[in-house]
Amino acid sequence: MSFLLPLLLVVGVLSALNLVLVVGVIKRLREHTELIAAAGSAVDTYTINVGTRVDDFAVATVDGEPLTHQLAADDTLVAFFSPTCGPCKDKLPKFVEYVRRGGIERDRVLVAVVGDPEESAGFIEQLRPVARVVSELSDGALGAAFQVKAFPTILRVAPDGAGGTVVTANDVRLDRPAALAA
Structure with a gap:
């Protein structure tokens, strides 16, 4: 004990x-x-929220086509790439394939290539067949309107019914089938 x-x-x-x-x-x-x-x-x-209205903008594509915040009558795929961004270099071919595989019409795809115009040339040439392409610097009107803070950014937008555009998806997955409204 x-x-x-x-x-x-x-x-x-x-x-x-x-x-x-x-x-x-x-x-x-x-x-x-x-x-x-x-x-x-x-x-x-790092990305604009779903439901956020896109600020007004007026830009021209590399082909001289004028664009405003009233993008289209239907859903539009909007992407931002930079030639100095490593992940952008990986995602760019996947993005082009996503658009082609999804049968998305060129006028329903808008891409901003952000950076030095000389460095951006390769990106622009890959994107031109499948998208309306805007080349701009980091303080460009398109990036500001979409509140882009990181690259790559891939969004879906649609008309908001009041003459503007609203973000409908801010995390577009390139490994899934494209599903824009017809």
Whole structure:
């Protein structure tokens, strides 16, 4: 029986230590949950939100076609690429294939190539057969109207019924079939 008291003391100390460790782990989990939530909301700030009205703009394509914020009577695919962006170089061929495979008409696809005109030439030539292409610098009217903060950005937009354009999708997946309204 003389060993019972020291054994009880050891169990009590281990239980107290266990309680301290569990409280520490719970505190750390709460901190990580807050960090993950903050990181998730930060991602949303890199692209325009669905339902947001596109600001007014007036630009011309590389072919001289004038464009305004009243893009089309139907859904339009809008993309922003930059020749200095690594992911853009990977996604550009996939984007062209997505448009071709989906049978999307050229007048329902608008692409802004953002960067130095000389560096942008290769992107523009790949995109011209499938899209209306605008070449602009980083402070261009199209990028500002769509609140572009990261590249590549691929959106779907549609008329809002009041003479403007509204974002209908801000996360267009190139690995899924194109589904623009007919």
